[in-house]
Amino acid sequence: MRLAVLTGPGSFEIEDVPAPQPGPDDLLVDVAACGVCASELEAWTGRSAPDYPLRLGHEVSGTVTEVGERVHGFAVGDPVGVWVTERGFSEQVVVPASAAFPAGDVRLDTVLAEPLACAVNAVDLADVRLGDDVVLIGAGFMGHLAQQLTVLRGPRQVIVADTRPDALDRAQALGATRTVDVRSESLADVVAELTDGRMADVTFECTGTAAALQALGEVTRMSGKLVLVGFHQGEPRPVPLGYWNWMAYDLRNAHFRDVSTILAGMRTGMRLLSAGAVDLAPHVTHRFELADIAEAFETAVAKPEGFVKATVVVARPHPA
Numbered sequence: 001m002r003l004a005v006l007t008g009p010g011s012f013e014i015e016d017v018p019a020p021q022p023g024p025d026d027l028l029v030d031v032a033a034c035g036v037c038a039s040e041l042e043a044w045t046g047r048s049a050p051d052y053p054l055r056l057g058h059e060v061s062g063t064v065t066e067v068g069e070r071v072h073g074f075a076v077g078d079p080v081g082v083w084v085t086e087r088g089f090s091e092q093v094v095v096p097a098s099a100a101f102p103a104g105d106v107r108l109d110t111v112l113a114e115p116l117a118c119a120v121n122a123v124d125l126a127d128v129r130l131g132d133d134v135v136l137i138g139a140g141f142m143g144h145l146a147q148q149l150t151v152l153r154g155p156r157q158v159i160v161a162d163t164r165p166d167a168l169d170r171a172q173a174l175g176a177t178r179t180v181d182v183r184s185e186s187l188a189d190v191v192a193e194l195t196d197g198r199m200a201d202v203t204f205e206c207t208g209t210a211a212a213l214q215a216l217g218e219v220t221r222m223s224g225k226l227v228l229v230g231f232h233q234g235e236p237r238p239v240p241l242g243y244w245n246w247m248a249y250d251l252r253n254a255h256f257r258d259v260s261t262i263l264a265g266m267r268t269g270m271r272l273l274s275a276g277a278v279d280l281a282p283h284v285t286h287r288f289e290l291a292d293i294a295e296a297f298e299t300a301v302a303k304p305e306g307f308v309k310a311t312v313v314v315a316r317p318h319p320a
């Protein structure tokens with residue numbers, strides 16, 4: 001079977017390797033698609049210096065093709081969203097049955113179990129309450145997911161800020177009560193006006209930038225919850241901690257390394273997805289074949305207008 005290997009910055013090679021063998025508690029899955037994750041882009045650009053070669057890919061969907069002898073509840077032919085930690089950009093993956101979830105009738109090239117789990121866990125951690133006023137900064141893929149899940153919790157207002165008009169249009173289509181282009185409007189002024197000066201109960205930072213993090217601190221109410229969804233790497237982030245301290249902000253880091261938490265979020269996310277309560281289809285804007293995986297990564301770095309998420313499609317989407 002074919003497997004994409006990142007041999008160095010900007011260089012993928014497609015290798016022909018033996019199919020992986022499932023153990024008694026595993027499934028063998030024919031990969032339908034694997035999403036390109038923002039967390040993988042630094043290895044591609046060479047901005048971080050990992051030990052190459054790397055076998056990337058962890059946002060996998062596919063069809064069960066072999067079931068380990070101790071596995072119950074899965075059958076050959078079942079469509080699933082799965083979590084693997086690597087080797088997802090390939091034709092087949094082995095995955096413990098505990099990390100596989102039914103995908104129902106959802107088009108498999110729009111099933112992205114791992115980022116969905118992150119968003120579910122972020123919104124659960126934020127504990128958005130009925131009637132809350134919520135601000136989301138960053139209308140990219142994770143921002144869209146966090147927004148969709150936030151809306152399910154019954155907030156009063158969802159105010160979404162970004163610098164890209166196309167991103168704000170999409171946030172509007174997903175039910176934002178107000179969008180703010182921070183190049184032309186002050187987010188703090190808008191939030192103050194819409195909350196009678198009280199500011200937001202819950203605020204999400206979904207960009208991973210220092211500027212957005214600081215802006216979050218200007219729109220959260222006293223004792224409000226400030227939630228970090230963005231991937232903050234590189235330089236330290238300067239924040240006015242004295243003010244945040246005084247404001248009694250409840251800082252919540254929505255990054256999860258505990259496997260049981262990730263899998264619990266994935267179970268919830270896949271239940272919502274397979275029931276149609278959330279839909280990732282509008283966010284998968286760019287699809288590439290396995291042979292063109294380099295182009296997928298280039299596009300995810302370049303983020304052309306209209307870009308939300310790239311996925312590598314390995315087999316035909318299901319249902320055909």
Ligand SMILES: [Zn+2]
Binds near residue numbers: 037059115
């Ligand atoms: Zn990911």
